[in-house]
Amino acid sequence: MKASLNWLEEYVDITLPLDDVLNRLTMAGFEGRVLQSIGDSWEGIVIGQITAVNPHPNADRLTLVTIDLGPRQETVVCGAPNVAVGARVAFAPVGSQLINPHTGKTERLKSARIRGVVSSGMACSEKELGISENHEGILVLPAEAPVGTPLADYLGDVVINLDVTPNRPDCLSIIGISREIAALTGQDIHLPGVSYQEGASSVDQHISVEISAPDLCPRYCASLITGVKLAESPGWMQQRLVACGMRPINNVVDVTNYVMLEYGQPLHAFDYERLRGKKIIVRRAADSEMIVSLDGVERVLSRDMLVIADEERSVAVAGVMGGANSEVTEQTTSILLEAASFNPASIHYTGRTLSMPSEACMRFERGISPELTTATLKRATQLIAELGGGEAAGGIIDVYPGRVEPEPITITTGEVKRVLGIEFSPEQIVGALASLGFDCRQAGSGAEVVATAPYWRSDINLPVDLIEEVARIIGYDEIPMTMLSQPIPRQNPEPVIGLKREVRRVLTGLGFQEIISYTLTSLELLSRLLPESHSPAITPLRVTNPMTVEQEYLRPDLRANLLSAFSANRGRLDSGIRIFELGRVYLPRERDLPDEVEVLCGVLGGPRHEKSWYDDEKSVDFFDAKGVVQALLGQLGVAAGFEGCRDESLHPAKQAAIVADGRNVGVVGELHPGVLEAFEIAESVYLFEISLPALLPFTVGHRIFQPIPRFPAIVRDMALVIDAGVAHQRVVDIIESFPLVEQVAIFDVYTGDQVPPGKKSLAYRVTYQSPAHTLTDEEVKRVQKRILDRLSQELGAGLRG
């Protein structure tokens, strides 16, 4: 809410420096700051009246303008089209500070000879004065502007901005803010007096009001002003409207806006003559009922919306916007003025559904008090009658089916202490509440305060609401700071939370950079993962109102994001890239929230080592990815194996399922060339993916201490020649099945001239160890012989000669 300081000062004396006032407002819930200081730099600039306009002797487009400043006259050279004798203007003498409209910078006005004529100053535009961006012509002041007076005294003001929270619609008004300032600075508030001459005929003789939907309209008040002449509103009113961010239109519309800003109650002016049947009906719209709103747009309404109608048709969307069919025009002479109260939810729904946010709508949807209507209506009626020269009909219409009596609320000093942690006396509590206009009395043994909220505070319903008011006015700074003193509750953290931390720790330890990517993605991106079928097996969850097509679906896996990230980074770096993400994927479930599964996915590619002086630039391969998985599983204590699998996104020959106890927990492999092409990646890239919930049962608390061996180990190497088709794992499984075998490591895989065709050579280092005694050569030889026998029998392996 923008507010003019001049205007505020009409209702409350501002006794403290403005910064202090703004700070108090900020601390009390209304973040405030100075938006604009109008007139600070206008030293020397005075109001003058044009007494003569003569042509410039040497230039067609320029004029010589004589300006009367009271004690003296000055002549300036002027290029503006809107100079006229009699106009009141802002005269800036040489030396004044003005904004150069071409550069936007503040400059001192220099004496100048323009086409041979000396100009002793200038008549300023709004832009030059810094009031607005308007530089079409010079600023023409209202006729009442006093000649010779410094412009700053007449037009100067400070515009402040307050952030008003949604619970305080009462402070979307100058009076509301004044009330807060009064309470926070110990001042009183003085409201404008309202009185006007009422005509002989009563308003009910001219119009009747019927509320057929009292649930949506608790109160409807109206007045009638006849003989109104539409004109510009006076300068003071225009200035205040502009300062508060509204555009002046004409005296009637300006009054409705002015009074809305003043009191916070929106008003609407109808052209009385255009209302058919001289009847106002407040009713729900019919389904598909049409109305053309003031902005000329045809609106389609529904049963959930409220309209103001005459006997034949709707004439306004209640609380949101007027209709073109009853709009006040230049021909209008009789005004039916409406001040009503509407159901906040209904207004919010209507404004949102019709996309018609308005100042009125914003106030109604926050819930303003029905009690505001009459005071506001009378104030506006008076102003329209005054400014438009009309006559108000006798009385006002007031239909009030939704009257609710205010309920007093009781709080005790104990309750205040229970919430705030500090004791305030009943006097302090009463003092704080009374300063805000609450009607308070002490009760019980004196420790109780019974308070009734003033009508404008529709946000006060519960004792805690009063407690906040007390804390706000006395100040949050008065509340001490204490540490929690209660015993720490029992902790039962979800195991997956700890697992996530551990997985991240291991992955970064292995040299992987974590990324976090948007969880919203597109079908197009997801389809790049499917080089054969092109469409996903499950349809991912869709957002109904996506911001962009790139962010329309909730990701069913992390792969696409990681490959995009790989691709984008490859454009910038030629080093090895190792990245991972640990985040959720969203798997749709019928009539329920999706299953949100924590998944680890990593991709790697490029040289294993940086280009260096000590090593070659070999690229990573499948076994790097598998090595990472094995390191992770090892650290987590998961015994898992690798089995062949069929994942469409991966290279058919270079992929493996990660299997723990017969259950699939993830996959590792090289990306399918088609996928890489789709992501515009021109190198081999490897991926691993592990579902944390699937992994979790194999990680929790099953590790048992293994004693450190007390007896020395004996190490023997064996090189086998075996059919090329036999997998390494089968050899290892056999060797490991023998007692005394502590460890088996493969250290060479060879095919080529040294072995027969169709064969390969596998070299193993076997470590033998006994927990019970020091092994002898003979023992080891015996075991080794048995191992070779079995390898020979089962796999046809022989020792390499």
Next chain:
Amino acid sequence: MVIWSQGEEMSQQPEQIRLNALRELEGITGIDGLESWRVRYLGRKGELTMILRGLSALPLEERKTVGASANRVRADLEESLRRKAEELKAELEKRAVRGGGAELARGDITLPGRHYPLGRLHPITQTLDAMCDIFASMGFQVMEGPEVEWDYYNFEALNIPGEHPARDTMSTCWVESEAEREDRLRLLRTHTTAVSARVIETMEPPIRVIEPGKIYRYEASDATHVPMFHQVDGLVVDKGITMADLKGTLYEFARRYFGEDRKVRFRCDYFPFVEPGVEMAIDCLVCNGKGCRLCGDSGWIEILGAGMTHPDVLRRGGIDPDVYTSFAFGIGVERPHMLRYGVDDIRLYFGSDLRFLRQF
């Protein structure tokens, strides 16, 4: 040739062994030689041991002298061995340094060290962990909840019914339902406070939880807005919880996260699910409170929203507000990180650019 009596022979033997052994020891130049020397003279089958083993066959008197002499020699040899070993070791070290030095003189020590790739956690993960750790040290347990949430937990349970104006400040991404008209609406949670709504419903007091996670807004991206970001909510429910505890707990967080020197300000603010409502700000890290572009000339930077949990929110979740009081808070995660490191574009966090991520 002198014929020794057996006694004489026996009594002279240890001394002879000593002389031989010491002469031999003198000539040894490597650690390996020491071991075989030890085995020969002092080992289980060594010469001295044999003598000592043979003592029982001698007459008592002789047994004494020969035994004593053998033990003396043994001690002497052991001591000599120890000294020789030390000498050799010192000599070796000296040689190693000399040799190494020579090698370094030939090599170029300005060559870079071998590269060990260093992985890093995402800056947001680091921030979340840091925040959660501070609260964990005050007895808060980490809880998580779904990102795709029912309208109920994100809004209704938190005093934000349909058509509440507070909904406009949290523009929402809605998630499609398979049924044409479903009575329950699904959305991408707009705050982690939705987790608090679930905690209130499912846990029994006393409760002290911290709830990190992703949140979403229906917003176009620019330097200060992204549609997905992170938040850490917290909730304390117990008997006797006050706003003084709220201030103390959050001050402790600010002190530990932002540093001792930061000033902290608590002011009134409004959130529908708390009453009284609180906003906590710290003095600006750039201008130290004087006012600058970063803090919008106010000198203060908003860090979190908080308040005493609204009695209706507790009651709706099955906790009696007449018995228990509660405070809640919600901390933005990206912003504190941006402030701390001077990051000027929030989109960088989710752009996966390694040139950015590797800086943290």
